[in-house]
Amino acid sequence: MLLSELDNLFAILQKRRRVEQIIRIQNGKIFQNNNLIIRDINFEIKGDELVYLIGKTGSGKSSLLKVLYGELPLGEGSGEVVGFDLPSLKKKQIPLLRRKLGIVFQDFQLLTDRTVGENLLFVMGATGWSDKRLMEKRATEVLQLVGLETKINVKPHALSGGEQQRISIARSLLNKPELILADEPTGNLDPETSEEIMQLLIAVAKEEKSAVFMATHDMTIVEKFPGRVVRVEDGQLKEINTLNRFNPFETFGI
Numbered sequence: 001m002l003l004s005e006l007d008n009l010f011a012i013l014q015k016r017r018r019v020e021q022i023i024r025i026q027n028g029k030i031f032q033n034n035n036l037i038i039r040d041i042n043f044e045i046k047g048d049e050l051v052y053l054i055g056k057t058g059s060g061k062s063s064l065l066k067v068l069y070g071e072l073p074l075g076e077g078s079g080e081v082v083g084f085d086l087p088s089l090k091k092k093q094i095p096l097l098r099r100k101l102g103i104v105f106q107d108f109q110l111l112t113d114r115t116v117g118e119n120l121l122f123v124m125g126a127t128g129w130s131d132k133r134l135m136e137k138r139a140t141e142v143l144q145l146v147g148l149e150t151k152i153n154v155k156p157h158a159l160s161g162g163e164q165q166r167i168s169i170a171r172s173l174l175n176k177p178e179l180i181l182a183d184e185p186t187g188n189l190d191p192e193t194s195e196e197i198m199q200l201l202i203a204v205a206k207e208e209k210s211a212v213f214m215a216t217h218d219m220t221i222v223e224k225f226p227g228r229v230v231r232v233e234d235g236q237l238k239e240i241n242t243l244n245r246f247n248p249f250e251t252f253g254i
């Protein structure tokens, strides 16, 4: 092979590698109210990974997720999320960033005065959708993905916690996100429902080709649905190598 061909091949491989990296942070620091919460953040997530973020309460897991969805600035260092440069992220770019992300919270954060369908249409309206017919089609599709299409006209209070979380997963999928950020998504659920929600999250992420970065305290879930694990410990982000790193999508055959 000629040297120029090798150069070309190398350039193609480099480009592919960049495309695959959905999160990349180098020498990052995160502050809350001028207090340094996490330092030395050096990590990457690729487009097909399930990565858990663990750490003691108050260690900074939510703060890191907030940086990734543009709620909190990256204090120092360089970083990119789904193609957006974090240090130079402008306020007006945040809705564009969020259009490429799905976000799932512990407390579901559904609008209580609207039906499930209205909740979904509201988010679509706020993220740039305008064609009513396409909006309704996508709302139905995501409800089918989570198996709750019959609940479209129901208000959240008439749903169980597990069902509400399924709706919030459906909501996170509306814009076909490259990355789902989940902050303790099973934190308000009993163990059995937590497992169902994890099965669902992994299955829909595979179906929609989304990576998942999920903060959790629940080590039972981490062991049962193995993925990569990073831990916030002593103000630093550390990769844990002792847990299994095989692909949960393959392991569970879903």
Ligand SMILES: Nc1ncnc2c1ncn2[C@@H]1O[C@H](COP(=O)(O)OP(=O)(O)OP(=O)(O)O)[C@@H](O)[C@H]1O
Pocket: 032, 033, 037, 055, 056, 057, 058, 059, 060, 061, 062, 063, 064
């Ligand atoms: N809005 C805020 N203003 C000031 N300090 C904050 C703010 N939010 C969080 N903090 C502080 O930042 C630190 C990290 O909080 P964070 O919520 O990121 O931790 P966490 O690991 O997600 O905790 P938990 O597991 O309890 O949810 C804590 O000391 C917290 O008190």
